[in-house]
Amino acid sequence: MNLGLEVFLIGFVLFWIILFLLRKKLENKGFNIYPLFLMWRKSTRAQWFPNFSTSKFYRKFENIAIVLGIISMIGGIVLIYYTLTGLIFHPTTTTARLEPIIPGVTISISYLPYILLALGISVTLHELAHALSSTSNKINVRNGGFILIGIFPGAFVEPDEEEFMKSNLTSKIKIIAAGIAVNLILAGIFFPLATYLPPYLSQGILVESVIPHSAAYNSSISAGDIILSINGIRTTTFSQLSYALDKATNYSILLKTTNGSIITTHAYSASHFLGIYVTYAFPSYLLPILEFFTWMFIINFSLALLNGAPLVITDGGKIFTEILKKINLQYGEKISYGLQAIFLMSLIYAVMLSVST
Structure with missing residues (x-):
């Protein structure tokens, strides 16, 4: 340890x-x-930013939120069963995994500040959307607060239950789906920032590790070195690195070493394979920003799909129940909870297989 x-x-x-x-x-x-669980609840304002929540802009957002909520619910179910079937039928080849985030076990402790910051922002905006939609649909908010489960923060708002139950189906779904929609929109915003921005900011290709007795190893390339160019071809992106390696078998490699020196080394590989694990090289001041962008995407995409999936305690579960109650007033709720129990057990099984295979 x-x-x-x-x-x-x-x-x-x-x-x-x-x-x-x-x-x-x-x-x-x-x-x-309680052990590993903290909750703080307080009575809050009945209405949240009424001028904004009743504006045409927000009303349009709510209509979009209904669509995004349904998409997330379906997407969550697809994610669970796509992962599950892949792990059952193709355990050695599938890349689909649903592994829990456990600092020091499944991820490095160094990522923890970014995760907590991204989670805190994402959950707060999620719950704010619930509060705004409650006000938009003329339902008072009674309580609000925050929770802490282990190290993971959360927040909540509680609309007046009696007023909520008396409202129509559209209003209910708007209130529930607003939070899911915020997470899906945030995931959409941060996906290009996490995926397409880094290559433009890269200063080279950072060597994370070197395979023993490979071409790179024989050329004295070390972990921490930065590849600036190969045979005069600039290498700031993975595609540039691949292109440079594919064009030749003898390589003149311009390196920035761990001590800051700029040197040239030579390598030969008939297979065009250097034998290195790489990532982008960024200025040190950019690393926290780009890491935050990455975790904002991961957290929000995960929240949108897993909270959107009908899993008994999720927002998707509430939407699922309200829709089935509308379809079948007598048995809709029971059918909903039965199906959600199946989905939840499937998720747990998928997580167990992800961890064990």
Whole structure:
């Protein structure tokens, strides 16, 4: 176990022990604390930004949100079963995985600040959309607050339950789908920033590791070196690197070494394979920004599909239930919960297979 993970685990355990010991005092301030779960609830304003939430712009957004909510619900179901069938029938070749984010286990601890920041922003905007749509559809908001599960933050708003149940199906779906739509829109915004922006900002190809006894290894290329060009062809993107390698078998490689020196080394590979694992090389000040963009996409896309999927406790589950209740007033709710239980068990099985294969 590395030092960073040890410090994180010690801090994590101490944090929750202190919170649990102080739970009686904190209860007077609206906190509810259980092992690895904290919730703070407070009565909030009944209406949220009424001028904006009743504007033509926001009303158009709500109509779009209904479509995006349905798309996310279907997309979530497809994601679960696409992953599940791939892991069952093609376990060795499928790339589809549904692995949980566990700092220090499935991802590096170094990503944690970006994840928490992206999650905090995404969940807050998600819940704000619920509150705005409640006001837009003339339903008061009674409570709001935040939760903490382990290390992961969350937020919530609670529309007046009686007013919500009396509202029509369209209003209900608008309120529920607004949060899903915000996450899907944010994913759409940050996808190009995370995918297409980095090549334009790259200063070269950073060598992350070198395969022993490969062409790169024999040419003394080391992890941390930056490939600036090959045979005079600039290499700031993966496509440029591939093009340069495919054009020849003898390579004159311009490198920026880990100590900042610019050198030229030579390599030969009849197979056009250098034997390196690479990523983009960015100025140090850009790395946090680009990492944040990446996690904003990952978090929002995951929230849109998994929260959009009908899984009993999700927004997609609420939409699914309201639609089936409208179709079959007597048995729609029972049918909905039965199907959602099947979807949820399928998700759990897909996650278990993702971790074990």
